[in-house]
Amino acid sequence: MALTSSPEQPLPVRTISRAIGDWVNRLGRVWVEGQLTEIVRRPGLATVFLTLRDPVADVSLRLTCPRAVCEAIGAGLVDGARVVVWGKPSFHPARGTLALAVVEIRPLGAGALLAxxxxxxxxxxxxxxxxxxxxxxxxxxxxxxxxxxxxxxxxxxxxxxxxxxxxxxxxxxxxxxxxxxxxxxxxxxxxxxxxxxxxxxxxxxxxxxxxxxxxxxxxxxxxxxxxxxxxxxxxxxxxxxxxxxxxxxxxxxxxxxxxxxxxxxxxxDVAEQRALVVTLRDRSRRVIEHRLNHEERGLVALRSRPALAAPGRELDRQVGYVSELRARARRGVTHILDRAEGELAHARAQMHALSPAATLDRGYAVVHRTADGAIVRDPVQVDAGDELTIQVAAGSFPATAGAGPAQASPIAGGSNG
Missing domain, CATH: 3.40.50.261 (Succinyl-CoA synthetase domains)
Structure with missing residues (x-):
């Protein structure tokens, strides 16, 4: 039953202790595992006092155990031993302490500990x-x-x-x-x-x-x-x-x-690290020397090439090549000009052969009517007394048409002379 109290009517300590003891005494026996510490054996007492510690939560519980139960364990009952105990919780009203009255203790053997x-x-x-x-x-x-x-x-x-x-x-x-x-x-x-x-x-x-x-x-x-x-x-x-x-x-x-x-x-290890530094330094030196030797050989190879060994020789070769190209270009242009000149002379000769001036050079003449400048191609185009202009190779001169066709014939025939 719940206890009734108030500031005006408080409960005495003995009542609370008796109530706690009554409640704890109703609890049954339980198995508890822990680590034994503070084992106290007092001469003349049939009870051994121990402390059972929970190492995880750092919580401890006082134990009371009959001396005969503890002596039955022998050397296994020492500080730090892991055990399983069977006991009943008990509360002592006079001291206000809680303890576990142990009736059996089982040390955890190697097999149980390993498990x-x-x-x-x-x-x-x-x-x-x-x-x-x-x-x-x-x-x-x-x-x-x-x-x-x-x-x-x-x-x-x-x-x-x-x-x-x-x-x-x-x-x-x-x-x-x-x-x-x-x-x-x-x-x-x-x-x-x-x-x-x-x-x-x-x-x-x-x-x-x-x-x-x-x-x-x-x-x-x-x-x-x-x-x-x-x-x-x-x-x-x-x-x-x-x-x-x-x-x-x-x-x-x-x-x-x-x-x-x-x-x-x-x-x-300082000696190992020193040796490692020496090894790495030697390895780095070898790598650098190998790289320098490789680059030096590359430079020697480059210097032995004709372009670097005798650079003027290549320039001379290129000069000769340019001169040859220039001469070839000159010959090509000269050939083209000569051929063009021949073609031009041929065309000029053709034009001269076909020119009316060449016909006049052979003694032919061209007759124009002075009035209108028309070329006379037929005697019927000219009347007696018409003013004419006679064009020959060296120039032209005026003339007058005679009467009738008979008078005009010598003029036409004269053009053949």
Whole structure:
């Protein structure tokens, strides 16, 4: 039933605590999975106090468990162990705390852990967190390298020494964290976010040496995987050895087989780069020398050509060719003129032969009537006494027609003389 209260009639704390306890006590037993932390065994008490942590949501729940149940698990009941517990929620009104009264604890064995990791891997892959398209390539020479690793660990030494051996001027920003146990996930996430906020850090290396599957479980934690996916800086995973494959390897931008391999992947080798520069310089020199030799041979070949070896010879040849063309043109024009002149003389001779003046030169005369200038072709055209003009080759003279045709005949006949 809902409790009734008001500012004038508030409820006492005991009433609220009893109501909460009554409601919680109605809940049945449930199976819960999580990570054990803060295991407290007090001498003389038959109850062991534990904390069950959810590494994804960073939520914890207090557990109370009979000592006999915990002792039955043996060495498996340690901080950081992944377990499944069966218990009933209970509320303690006196302290106002909620706990889970555990009656059974089952450690997750290797097979169960692998199955759960595979299920988580499929879930994260389906969300696209492992897609190759979202992976970033670290810069060739980072301004600073972020390093997340255990304190004074072999992994730290491998990364730092190899990175400085390859590039002595490399700057490394270190964050030392727990790399196993219940605190590892939270500390690695905090260090990752801190380094991700430093502008000079261009790549972050998360490194740890080898270990058992349980030791490497923090690097398959869902919360850590999502934190790496959300980072804006490229992340290199260097966890364990070649055969180890935590989920961090799948979400990281670069997977290194070992911490030493991570150092090789984040900074270049100065000796290799120097040798590469020398090789490229020699190759460039050979290419340039080959090109210059090729061009020099081309110039020699061009200079050996007649046009460049003896340019006057070609000019002389062209002069001779022009002279020949000019002489040929002159002969052609002369021939045309000669032929035209012959044709003109022939035409002139023809015209002269056909000209009336030539007929007059042979002794013929042309008779004109002086009155009208008409040419007399018949004696009947002339009457006695008509004034006539007689035209001969040398000129013309006047004449007068005689009486009758008999007198005119000598004139006509005279034209033949």
């Amino acid at each position: 759960r990791l595979e299920q988580l891997r499929g879930l994260l892959a389906a969300e696209g967190l492992f897609a190759a398209s979202r992976k970033r390539r670290p810069p060739f020479l980072p301004r600073a390298v972020g390093l997340i690793t255990g304190r004074a660990s072999a992994a730290e030494r491998d990364v730092v020494e190899n990175a400085r051996r390859r590039w002595p001027a490399v700057r490394i920003v270190q964050r030392e964290v727990a790399v196993q146990g219940p605190l590892a996930v939270g500390q690695v996430i905090d260090a990752l976010r801190e380094l991700d906020r430093i502008p000079e850090v261009d790549v972050i290396v998360i490194a740890r040496g080898g270990g058992s599957m349980e030791d490497l479980l923090p690097f398959s934690d869902e919360a850590l995987i999502r934190a790496v996916a959300a980072a804006t800086t490229a992340v290199v995973s260097a966890i364990g050895h070649e055969q180890d494959a935590p989920l961090l390897d799948f979400v990281a931008d670069v997977r290194a087989s070992t911490p030493t391999d991570a150092a090789k992947r984040v900074v270049p």
